[in-house]
Amino acid sequence: MTKYLIALLLSALSLSCFAQSPIAQVYPVVGYIGAKKSEFSPQSNIALFYLNGIDSKYSLTYEISIYKWTDKGLEATEDLMVFPPIKKVEIGKKYPIKVISKIERTAIQKSYRIVFTQKELVDPNNKSTVAIPFSFSIPLFVEPLAQKEVAIESKYQDGITYLKNNGNSMFRTATITIDNKEVNQLTYILPNQQIEIKGHAVLGKEY
Numbered sequence: 637m638t639k640y641l642i643a644l645l646l647s648a649l650s651l652s653c654f655a656q657s658p659i660a661q662v663y664p665v666v667g668y669i670g671a672k673k674s675e676f677s678p679q680s681n682i683a684l685f686y687l688n689g690i691d692s693k694y695s696l697t698y699e700i701s702i703y704k705w706t707d708k709g710l711e712a713t714e715d716l717m718v719f720p721p722i723k724k725v726e727i728g729k730k731y732p733i734k735v736i737s738k739i740e741r742t743a744i745q746k747s748y749r750i751v752f753t754q755k756e757l758v759d760p761n762n763k764s765t766v767a768i769p770f771s772f773s774i775p776l777f778v779e780p781l782a783q784k785e786v787a788i789e790s791k792y793q794d795g796i797t798y799l800k801n802n803g804n805s806m807f808r809t810a811t812i813t814i815d816n817k818e819v820n821q822l823t824y825i826l827p828n829q830q831i832e833i834k835g836h837a838v839l840g841k842e843y
Contacts, residue, residue, distance in 0.1 A: 660696060660725060661688050662733070662752060662774060669716075669737045670779035683776060685733040687752070689725040696725040697755040700733060705747040705775065707829035715739045716748060716776075722755075737778055745805045746778040747826050775824065780804050788825070800830040 667683040704713035753771040784805035791798045807825040
């Protein structure tokens with residue numbers, strides 16, 4: 637199950653302002669706890685998101701879960717709680733989703749994934765028709781108490797470039813250059829995480 641979730645989560649990210657399934661969307665697509673006070677960070681221990689229904693064909697109910705995101709994948713966690721954990725969505729309305737941290741911030745940024753999983757989808761005009769549920773996710777970061785720093789160490793060996801983040805905050809790339817060819821690729825490198833990329837020359841651009 638964990639391997640399935642990881643593949644699904646990474647493929648569902650978007651560079652736009654919304655993360656979405658074919659019939660719902662969430663914004664913002666990246667959340668922060670402990671960031672500068674804003675609409676989406678109203679208190680030091682809270683992150684706020686909005687869930688919208690965008691298709692009128694189905695009744696929508698979402699189960700909302702949070703996983704700790706490490707260099708080894710996703711893990712169950714009680715660090716954060718989400719309210720509400722299950723939400724029925726009406727089309728054309730937006731619903732606040734609140735994530736509350738139960739832990740103290742540390743010198744290193746902590747990473748999580750919020751997973752939105754549709755429950756069974758029923759067409760109100762045809763009760764015998766059930767659509768395939770869809771899941772998507774967004775990243776959430778608990779900000780460090782110390783100043784954020786990114787220190788990328790790179791090494792090339794046997795056709796593979798290794799990138800390691802020795803800083804206390806995640807590094808996010810929008811493009812990667814391999815053999816002088818630029819490839820659009822959204823990649824997160826978490827603190828103390830190392831990733832492998834095939835190719836001779838790798839360049840990351842933070843945005």
